[in-house]
Amino acid sequence: MVEKQLKDRIIETALTLFEKYGYHGVTVDRIVAECGASKGGFYHNFKSKDELLYHIHDVFITYVLNKAQEAYVKYKTPTKRLCAIIHSFVRVFHIYKPHITVFNQEAAYLKPAYAEKINAKREQYKQIIFQVLREGIEAKEFRSEISIELAGLSIIGMVNWMYKWYKPDGPMSIEQIATAFNDLILHSLLTEEAKRDEDISSFLLSHVGEE
Amino acid sequence: MVEKQLKDRIIETALTLFEKYGYHGVTVDRIVAECGASKGGFYHNFKSKDELLYHIHDVFITYVLNKAQEAYVKYKTPTKRLCAIIHSFVRVFHIYKPHITVFNQEAAYLKPAYAEKINAKREQYKQIIFQVLREGIEAKEFRSEISIELAGLSIIGMVNWMYKWYKPDGPMSIEQIATAFNDLILHSLLTEEAKRDEDISSFLLSHVGEE
DNA sequence: GTGAACAGACCAACTAGTCGGTTTGAAATA
DNA sequence: TATTTCAAACCGACTAGTTGGTCTGTTCAC
Structure with a gap:
């Protein structure tokens, strides 16, 4: 493989354009023009524009889900697991x-069949977080007053929101x-x-500067 | 005003449809059909579909910005202000x-002229949050180790993310x-x-159940 | 009667997807 | 080695359907 394959070039170009102008703000013609390909080349590699969108979704969620599972297996206590995830x-x-x-x-624009697959993985990811929080409360590392669901969604929210800034x-x-x-998260979760x-508590910032 | 005006019916219908199918997933024809109006009625009330989108954005950000400013004025300490906001x-x-x-x-699909106005208000909102955090650190209510920007964006992220769930x-x-x-937020911010x-600390959950 | 509010047929532009054709590269054949 | 073969990769003009927006009216309140 001396030079980059067309499929990869299409994905890369589409990604850059989608990020800037949104899925509906970019036409297939624009994508192929921008990466020196053609309509034919595009539809040889993808069944449809929707499939390209799905592909992008799947690459990311599959990767991040794997990473979370790896982190869960690698560490043995709730706090360490959560921090690693x-x-x-x-x-x-x-x-x-x-x-x-x-x-x-x-994601709202994924065709139902694609959306279902993506949502299944998204749900799995959420469940890993919830699981760690549950175990953390059981192990008395995390406060029992917190709502697992709400704390989990807060964590997911604050991290995902990064894409905006x-x-x-x-x-x-x-x-x-x-x-x-x-x-921030540990301060809000850990028991005294x-x-x-x-x-x-070695994960806490306030302990870094101590002597 | 005996019955609801057309403009309001259009906005309400559009909102419901946009929420479910996305801005690009809903046509002007669909909106007017669903609320028993016509193309003429629509374009009598809005210059374009884009203006309708802008209007929806503006109503919300204006309202929430006002609420934040009110809360800031009404309360006098950083913790109270933050909680109220x-x-x-x-x-x-x-x-x-x-x-x-x-x-x-x-928001990504707002035309530049509209986007500018909305972003100005969005930025104002962020600055209020940052301001309260800054004052909280100065008043030694909030920990000095935190990054104002990061903590602020985390708060905005976790709340905004609610729209997903x-x-x-x-x-x-x-x-x-x-x-x-x-x-959660106070536990992560407050000093000992x-x-x-x-x-x-009266805002903390852990104190509610105490006797 | 007069202008704002609204109706609905119509249009022009755009865009995802198609389809017949061409290139290419490697295996099969001579 | 030279030649043929053949399928996958790729091209680009074309199409059919869609959609925001227009325009000529008509209705209605004051």
């Missing part, structure tokens, strides 16, 4: 920012953002006992 | 859920959600001293 989630923005923008912005060349690095998020546990 | 923000979902969905989903007839009431959000202050 969030960290991997934030880190995805480094590679998949345009995918995530399209994912969060255009995160700029890869902005002043904050991915690592800084991930650390700050984990600090857990905060006193050196091993658990 | 968040509370009002969440409460808006009760009336303006479709508006907010359109606002968060279709909040169902008016769901198991959680607006008030419950607002209270839970405030609990502030938490010990009875007046400030």
